[in-house]
Amino acid sequence: MVRAWLLHRPADVAGQPLVLAESPEPRPGPGQVRLRIEACGVCRTDLHTVEGDLDLPVLPIVPGHQVVGVVDAVGAGVEGVRRGERRGVYWLYQACGRCGPCRRGEENLCERPEFTGLHRNGGYAEAIVAPAAFTVPIPDTFSAVEAAPLLCAGVIGYRSLRLSRLRRGERLALFGFGASAHLVIQVARYWGCDVVVYTRSPAHQRLARTLGATWAGPAPLGPGASGAEPVAPSQPGGPPEADRAIIFAPAGELVPAALRAVRPGGTVAINAIHMTDIPSFPYRLIYGERTLLSVANVTRRDAEEFMRLAAEIPVRTEVRVYPFSEANLALRDLKSGAVGGAAVLAVAQETQSRKG
Ligand SMILES: [Zn+2]
Ligand SMILES: [Zn+2]
Structure with missing residues (x-):
């Protein structure tokens, strides 16, 4: 079983609209991987999701689109991603690959895109499944909480x-x-x-x-x-x-x-x-x-190039870490402006020290 924060009905974050629920381990389908989540960033867009400022195509939904975790299951037909690798899931969960923009290589303008934490369950959870081809490697330079905010704002x-x-x-x-x-x-x-x-x-x-x-x-x-x-x-x-x-x-x-x-x-x-x-x-x-x-949305190329560049610089992020149990509080603090730097949910103990 895995725990996840579910949004059943959007409401003011003061009313603690996210509810912690247990569900069976999600299984990766063909082309997908499952990540054991270590950290998930809390973005202003999550606030708009939870409070219903955005149209919500799927309910209940797990918010969160700056997800860092370790691959622990690999679906059929996945190439180039192995168990034990640390990877990130970001806003573009997947593009359709068939529409005009996708065929032109403009997947950020896809006519039928799916976004993480909006169309598909996101990272306020202990595990996530995502298309392997839309996950990005997380450089060892960063801890999971440092890397998470890079996946959206960065x-x-x-x-x-x-x-x-x-x-x-x-x-x-x-x-x-x-x-x-x-x-x-x-x-x-x-x-x-x-x-x-x-x-x-x-x-x-x-x-x-x-x-x-x-x-x-x-x-x-x-x-x-x-x-x-x-x-x-x-x-x-x-x-x-x-x-x-x-x-x-x-x-x-x-x-x-x-x-x-x-x-x-x-x-x-x-x-x-x-x-x-x-x-x-x-x-x-x-x-x-x-x-x-x-500028509209992002492509896989943006995510891959930026994560590499961020490690090379290396960029610094100022983060405020919340325990997994405090997802509602993190959103409330974000709304009231109480967060200096980027809010991040620490979902699990990181598997190893990355900083050496
Ligand atoms: Zn975001
Ligand atoms: Zn498309």
Whole structure:
């Protein structure tokens, strides 16, 4: 038997909607593996799942899509994954492999995707089954609790970096400085890039400077936008013009601000599932062959490349660890903003010390 946190009906996390249940060990089907889970990250998307802000296609469901565990059973026809290997399961549980986007190699845009913890049971549990081909190796550099948050914030952040076309030595502007951005800055610094960070929060400004930002301050917002005093790029007190920008905060008024912050030929990538309406802006902000694009989901390539790169750097994650029994508390703390760093459920004792 394995224990798992089940969501039967979405509700405010104050009411402890997750219920611990025991069920028979899940068996891996053809092409699947089973992981004995060591840790699972607690993401803001889990909060939206549990409180019913997202449409929930399957109930009851086990949340959690940043899952680290050790393979303990292998289904028929699996190649290249062995028992005893430590692997991760992330947001893209599987893509259909048959639709137009999948055939074009754009599995992140799959028309019938399944997401971990939404369509299929996720990682707030002692075991999970997942398609072997969609699991990613976890480098030994990281403990399970350190690796878990990399599987969501890190992988999507890496995809944003790729799509922003950032090249070594260029200057990158980040708008918003949460879980994803604080991993992205470590990659950009590793690539020798200068990084400037726009965020209103003094605490995030300090963290950004600690992680190597050469400038940190509030975003330059146009007339009529609410918020802090504008600091325009290339003006006294503002940072120099950037080559690329990534927007993490879901605020549409940041789009013209980011376009204003990048040079002609530069790129603005939006890493957000939802965003408030983008205000109209003068054409000259995007003229000069600037590119504006959004980033949607991730591919296997993003997960594999980022986990390798994260170990090479190695990136640091600040984690707050909760025992498996405290899943409801972890969600409540995440909602109230009580978590500094990434919340992670420690599901089981790790099999061995990875840090040496
Ligand atoms: Zn997530
Ligand atoms: Zn597809």
